[in-house]
Amino acid sequence: xxxxxxxxxxxxxxxxxxxxxxxxxxxxxxxxxxxxxxxxxxxxxxxxxxxxxxxxxxxxxxxxxxxxxxxxxxxxxxxxxxxxxxxxxxxxxxxxxxxxxxxxxxxxxxxxxxxxxxxxxxxxxxxxxxxxxxxxxxxxxxxxxxxxxxxxxxxxxxxxxxxxxxxxxxxxxxxxxxxxxxxxxxxxxxxxxxxxxxxxxxxxxxxxxxxxxxxxxxxxxxxxxxxxxxxxxxxxxxxxxxxxxxxxxxxxxxxxxxxxxxxxxxxxxx
Amino acid sequence: xxxxxxxxxxxxxxxxxxxxxxxxxxxxxxxxxxxxxxxxxxxxxxxxxxxxxxxxxxxxxxxxxxxxxxxxxxxxxxxxxxxxxxxxxxxxxxxxxxxxxxxxxxxxxxxxxxxxxxxxxxxxxxxxxxxxxxxxxxxxxxxxxxxxxxxxxxxxxxxxxxxxxxxxxxxxxxxxxxxxxxxxxxxxxxxxxxxxxxxxxxxxxxxxxxxxxxxxxxxxxxxxxxxxxxxxxxxxxxxxxxxxxxxxxxxxxxxxxxxxxxxxxxxxxxxxxxxxxxxxxxxxxxxxxxxxxxxxxxxxxxxxxxxxxxxxxxxxxxxxxxxxxxxxxxxxxxxxxxxxxxxxxxxxxxxxxxxxxxxxxxx
Numbered sequence: 001x002x003x004x005x006x007x008x009x010x011x012x013x014x015x016x017x018x019x020x021x022x023x024x025x026x027x028x029x030x031x032x033x034x035x036x037x038x039x040x041x042x043x044x045x046x047x048x049x050x051x052x053x054x055x056x057x058x059x060x061x062x063x064x065x066x067x068x069x070x071x072x073x074x075x076x077x078x079x080x081x082x083x084x085x086x087x088x089x090x091x092x093x094x095x096x097x098x099x100x101x102x103x104x105x106x107x108x109x110x111x112x113x114x115x116x117x118x119x120x121x122x123x124x125x126x127x128x129x130x131x132x133x134x135x136x137x138x139x140x141x142x143x144x145x146x147x148x149x150x151x152x153x154x155x156x157x158x159x160x161x162x163x164x165x166x167x168x169x170x171x172x173x174x175x176x177x178x179x180x181x182x183x184x185x186x187x188x189x190x191x192x193x194x195x196x197x198x199x200x201x202x203x204x205x206x207x208x209x210x211x212x213x214x215x216x217x218x219x220x221x222x223x224x225x226x227x228x229x230x231x232x233x234x235x236x237x238x239x240x241x242x243x244x245x246x247x248x249x250x251x252x253x254x255x256x257x258x259x260x261x262x263x264x265x266x267x268x269x270x
Numbered sequence: 271x272x273x274x275x276x277x278x279x280x281x282x283x284x285x286x287x288x289x290x291x292x293x294x295x296x297x298x299x300x301x302x303x304x305x306x307x308x309x310x311x312x313x314x315x316x317x318x319x320x321x322x323x324x325x326x327x328x329x330x331x332x333x334x335x336x337x338x339x340x341x342x343x344x345x346x347x348x349x350x351x352x353x354x355x356x357x358x359x360x361x362x363x364x365x366x367x368x369x370x371x372x373x374x375x376x377x378x379x380x381x382x383x384x385x386x387x388x389x390x391x392x393x394x395x396x397x398x399x400x401x402x403x404x405x406x407x408x409x410x411x412x413x414x415x416x417x418x419x420x421x422x423x424x425x426x427x428x429x430x431x432x433x434x435x436x437x438x439x440x441x442x443x444x445x446x447x448x449x450x451x452x453x454x455x456x457x458x459x460x461x462x463x464x465x466x467x468x469x470x471x472x473x474x475x476x477x478x479x480x481x482x483x484x485x486x487x488x489x490x491x492x493x494x495x496x497x498x499x500x501x502x503x504x505x506x507x508x509x510x511x512x513x514x515x516x517x518x519x520x521x522x523x524x525x526x527x528x529x530x531x532x533x534x535x536x537x538x539x540x541x542x543x544x545x546x547x548x549x550x551x552x553x554x555x556x557x558x559x560x561x562x563x564x565x566x567x568x569x570x571x572x573x574x575x576x577x578x579x580x581x582x583x584x585x586x587x588x589x590x591x592x593x594x595x596x597x598x599x600x601x602x603x604x605x606x607x608x609x610x611x612x613x614x615x616x617x618x619x620x621x622x623x624x625x626x627x628x629x630x631x632x633x
Contacts, residue, residue, distance in 0.1 A: 177320060178343075179369055180372045
């Protein structure tokens with residue numbers, strides 16, 4: 001192949017990449033732009049932010065959003081408490097069990113949320129041995145725990161990746177050798193070194209909880225997901241505004257994951 | 271009573287026995303190296319002393335106190351790891367202070383102790399740096415300071431220099447040794463580098479396949495190896511196979527060699543092997559040790575004839591391999607700019623003193 005032929009082939013392959021990129025971008029961006037544009041057309045004949053104003057003025061929006069934020073924080077807290085020690089122990093002592101644990105953490109991706117929530121309702125209904133749905137607080141607890149289950153694949157993987165990036169065994173042994181007990185090792189040595197991984201898992205969890213519908217709806221809790229569905233069914237412009245806001249929120253979470261991921265890379269680059 | 275005592279220590283993982291019948295008594299302030307190839311059980315033994323592995327049987331005592339079943343954080347044993355194991359989220363000073371804080375030292379005492387340790391390792395100016403901002407050598411010095419800060423009874427070093435480049439390795443091993451002497455701390459040092467073990471240690475424990483092959487001072491290990499493995503592993507050694515003629519002579523490729531130390535109970539005609547260090551043999555007619563001898567010494571020396579098989583020019587030293595029968599005999603001679611090294615294939619006579627011949631036992 002001559003030099004000119006090689007250059008032509010390279011140009012063609014680059015052109016193909018650009019075309020694929022443009023088509024992909026249009027596929028994702030056009031509906032978004034369309035939704036955003038539609039959300040600005042609430043006022044007849046001109047663009048305005050009326051739909052956004054209307055959403056913000058709605059007390060149900062504020063209540064449901066704050067409720068979901070609270071649930072997200074509770075989910076993250078419980079998730080970290082369960083996942084970090086588990087992933088740490090698997091990495092340290094139970095390496096042979098890793099495939100089993102990974103399989104278990106993947107189950108929420110395979111089993112539909114509706115199946116899980118019906119299982120919960122059968123197990124924890126008000127006339128069962130553990131009547132978690134009998135009280136509001138216990139239903140909230142059940143919802144938070146169900147969110148922990150839903151977010152498990154993401155949280156576990158994020159933490160596990162973080163733990164694999166550090167030499168868990170040697171750091172644990174070094175701390176133990178210096179007299180540290182398990183609590184000190186976990187909170188002073190391991191947790192600070194997987195903080196960015198935990199934050200990644202936390203932001204993913206936050207994004208999942210904010211938009212989750214099935215669990216909250218079937219457990220009859222006033223979360224943001226059911227509110228989005230309700231508004232979507234009854235209003236014209238507000239659902240578009242909410243969709244754009246949810247999109248921005250999700251991407252903000254992704255951006256933060258990136259920021260923390262990069263900060264970690266820079267720290268280890270030396 | 272020995273300061274650190276390992277008695278019939280054995281460790282197996284399922285059916286695989288990695289350490290067996292390990293007996294060792296280390297005196298207070300002694301520097302002992304575990305030397306051996308990968309998989310010989312030296313690190314496992316060290317980890318049993320540290321408490322990271324539980325012996326399958328046997329006991330470990332420090333100052334007479336049985337620590338075999340104590341948790342690692344209850345042993346007061348400091349350890350330096352091959353991979354440094356500094357806590358990435360802490361500065362140098364915080365790393366050194368970690369053990370002190372865990373041991374609940376008074377806040378007013380922690381600072382001065384950290385400062386003292388950083389001065390000892392000559393890195394007081396790096397107190398606020400993070401581990402990733404340090405070189406490998408600096409990280410290992412910090413790891414050493416961290417291990418020593420809590421004043422452990424025993425210091426364990428697990429191949430601490432193997433991840434460093436050659437120059438830093440040499441300077442750091444001198445630092446470690448002088449620090450150990452200064453503090454008088456009982457130290458166990460694991461290495462597969464014979465030069466490290468021989469140059470640093472009061473005593474060397476040579477390990478092979480989970481067993482102790484020989485324990486002795488470096489001079490003894492090098493000059494009087496007890497087994498064929500020790501002789502081969504420590505230093506370069508040429509093994510010549512032959513048959514016993516009588517209690518003090520061996521026939522090698524049809525030539526008779528006198529042995530200063532004797533062959534023990536070997537019967538005439540029995541197969542046996544002798545060994546020579548490269549520095550004890552001389553190539554006749556090529557200068558070296560033999561050239562400066564008087565005629566009486568010269569007459570007593572063994573002579574083996576063969577042919578030059580290989581000549582390696584190493585700068586100040588020339589390593590020559592002479593084929594004698596089926597075996598190769600290596601010898602080192604100092605480079606002399608006035609003498610050209612012999613060429614391959616030329617006939618050669620090698621001479622050596624009967625006293626320098628090692629008789630090998632075992633495999």
